[in-house]
Amino acid sequence: MYFCSKCRKQVDSIQDLFFVQDNSQNGFCSDECIEKYYLSNVEYFEKKELDLRTELKIFDINIVERANHQTLIDQTLKIPSRVFILQNDLGDKYYQLVKYFDQESLIVLINCFILDKQPSFVFNVVTTDNKVLVDALKFKNEVKENVLSYQNISEHSSFSTEDVDQKKSEYLAKLIENRLDDDIDFEQFNHYDEFFDVTINEPDEILHHVDDMSDNIFIFIKALIKDDKSFFYFVICCGGENIQSDELVTIISFPTISEQLYKLFRLGKVISGKTVN
Numbered sequence: 001m002y003f004c005s006k007c008r009k010q011v012d013s014i015q016d017l018f019f020v021q022d023n024s025q026n027g028f029c030s031d032e033c034i035e036k037y038y039l040s041n042v043e044y045f046e047k048k049e050l051d052l053r054t055e056l057k058i059f060d061i062n063i064v065e066r067a068n069h070q071t072l073i074d075q076t077l078k079i080p081s082r083v084f085i086l087q088n089d090l091g092d093k094y095y096q097l098v099k100y101f102d103q104e105s106l107i108v109l110i111n112c113f114i115l116d117k118q119p120s121f122v123f124n125v126v127t128t129d130n131k132v133l134v135d136a137l138k139f140k141n142e143v144k145e146n147v148l149s150y151q152n153i154s155e156h157s158s159f160s161t162e163d164v165d166q167k168k169s170e171y172l173a174k175l176i177e178n179r180l181d182d183d184i185d186f187e188q189f190n191h192y193d194e195f196f197d198v199t200i201n202e203p204d205e206i207l208h209h210v211d212d213m214s215d216n217i218f219i220f221i222k223a224l225i226k227d228d229k230s231f232f233y234f235v236i237c238c239g240g241e242n243i244q245s246d247e248l249v250t251i252i253s254f255p256t257i258s259e260q261l262y263k264l265f266r267l268g269k270v271i272s273g274k275t276v277n
């Protein structure tokens with residue numbers, strides 16, 4: 001038998017409980033119970049922000065009235081620039097997702113839990129143009145490995161399946177046509193699937209390109225190493241007005257060691273460069 005960790009209501013199976021952290025004993029019967037259970041944590045994070053703002057005299061809160069605030073939050077939840085972690089002795093892992101926008105003139109910091117590589121429960125969102133505030137709020141430990149997977153990438157497409165299939169065959173044809181004999185063999189491509197997530201989540205570059213059909217194409221590129229050999233991994237997506245859109249669909253992903261192929265597929269304008277550490 002199972003009980004809600006907040007209200008102690010009994011539920012029949014573990015499937016009836018909602019969890020907010022990986023490997024956590026705390027399961028809940030409803031969103032309301034989750035919110036009540038973590039209320040003191042929310043208050044802690046909110047108070048910390050307010051105290052620091054008071055101490056540092058930073059009152060740029062009006063910044064959150066920007067029309068695209070929710071979009072900025074969504075983008076931070078999906079592809080943060082940096083991730084920090086605070087782990088307590090009970091095994092609770094608090095994550096901090098930080099994203100810099102507009103040449104770091106706008107910063108979003110989100111305190112949250114992560115479940116199954118997705119942000120689950122958000123404690124609070126801090127939006128500021130002040131790096132001092134962000135530095136003061138930041139947890140000490142930065143997470144370098146992948147904690148989030150950009151799963152929304154294949155969901156909610158406004159493109160029809162036919163459109164996507166059409167693009168898939170176009171890009172595949174382009175790839176086949178221009179591939180050099182000494183490049184990574186097609187048969188080996190599935191051995192590189194493991195690099196998909198890291199390319200999406202921590203790309204060296206994201207480029208935006210409008211193709212012949214006037215569709216938005218987003219190109220994620222990352223330089224990686226496998227078996228002591230360096231290569232580029234490409235993930236090419238279509239759909240959506242912009243990169244923070246939920247409507248991106250993967251057209252093709254592939255590894256290459258060819259400079260020529262790299263140049264051929266690296267199209268458009270760079271919209272996100274390497275994260276500065």
Ligand SMILES: [Zn+2]
Nearest residue numbers: 004007029033
């Ligand atoms: Zn409950």
